Amino acid sequence: MSNAAITLDRLGLSFVGADRVTPIFEAFDLRVSRGEFVAIVGRSGVGKSTLLRILAGLAKPSAGRFDLALSDKKGTRPIALVFQDSRLLPWRRILANVELGLEGLGLSKQDRRKRAEDALALVGLADQAGKWPHQLSGGQRQRVALARALAVDPDLLLMDEPFAALDAITRRFLQDELLRIRAATGKTILFVTHDVDEALYLADRVVLLAGSPARARLDRRIDAAHPRARDAVASSDLAQDIHRALEV
Ligand SMILES: Nc1ncnc2c1ncn2[C@@H]1O[C@H](COP(=O)(O)OP(=O)(O)OP(=O)(O)O)[C@@H](O)[C@H]1O
Numbered sequence: 533m534s535n536a537a538i539t540l541d542r543l544g545l546s547f548v549g550a551d552r553v554t555p556i557f558e559a560f561d562l563r564v565s566r567g568e569f570v571a572i573v574g575r576s577g578v579g580k581s582t583l584l585r586i587l588a589g590l591a592k593p594s595a596g597r598f599d600l601a602l603s604d605k606k607g608t609r610p611i612a613l614v615f616q617d618s619r620l621l622p623w624r625r626i627l628a629n630v631e632l633g634l635e636g637l638g639l640s641k642q643d644r645r646k647r648a649e650d651a652l653a654l655v656g657l658a659d660q661a662g663k664w665p666h667q668l669s670g671g672q673r674q675r676v677a678l679a680r681a682l683a684v685d686p687d688l689l690l691m692d693e694p695f696a697a698l699d700a701i702t703r704r705f706l707q708d709e710l711l712r713i714r715a716a717t718g719k720t721i722l723f724v725t726h727d728v729d730e731a732l733y734l735a736d737r738v739v740l741l742a743g744s745p746a747r748a749r750l751d752r753r754i755d756a757a758h759p760r761a762r763d764a765v766a767s768s769d770l771a772q773d774i775h776r777a778l779e780v
């Protein structure tokens with residue numbers, strides 16, 4: 533069995549406007565291994581969210597092909613997405629929000645409940661299960677969104693600036709939570725961020741998208757063991773290279 537979780541092969545996607553066609557991707561290749569944690573960085577509008585949307589099946593490429601090595605284990609969903617905002621339903625309690633993604637998977641009510649409770653425990657919110665979304669802080673709500681994604685036991689976790697709206701302290705806390713969960717679950721993760729330091733603190737590899745159509749202007753492995761020293765990460769040669777590449 534191949535070790536690739538994601539294979540994009542000469543992928544193309546353009547948006548057609550009133551007076552012109554904007555190519556976002558053209559003959560774009562990317563390969564991600566199983567269990568790899570890849571950070572995607574790049575300027576606003578380059579196509580980072582579009583890339584995640586393609587992988588999630590929410591946008592259809594116009595050329596090329598992509599393969600996702602996904603299991604069809606009963607009671608799971610192969611892909612889960614986490615966005616910048618938690619997108620919780622205000623009229624459902626926290627546990628019911630986490631159960632939401634588990635509906636339609638053929639699980640019994642008890643199984644759904646148990647899976648949702650386990651996922652909430654994984655993000656450290658077991659004691660908040662009975663609350664309403666408005667009773668939680670922004671950081672807690674984002675952890676619920678992560679729990680909702682993890683509850684379906686996805687092979688591929690797609691995260692689009694999941695911590696961007698949080699204050700610095702909460703953000704650091706959730707970064708560490710994510711690393712802990714990642715170590716415990718071994719999920720393949722594609723993580724979009726504007727924050728170069730965040731990318732270098734979390735990921736095994738960083739891919740910088742640039743240009744129109746977008747290319748991987750830089751694609752580098754980050755081998756440093758966890759936990760990483762935040763200061764060292766921020767002042768590393770790789771950090772300088774990424775900042776330079778973003779400025780071109
Ligand atoms: N549905 C759409 N129709 C037309 N153009 C779109 C559509 N979705 C995105 N675009 C355009 O495609 C480009 C890439 O958008 P995308 O959302 O992927 O950027 P991004 O890299 O995620 O940016 P940001 O960092 O600001 O989130 C942008 O120029 C955007 O305006």
Ligand SMILES: [Mg+2]
Binds near residue numbers: 580581582692
């Ligand atoms: Mg985006």
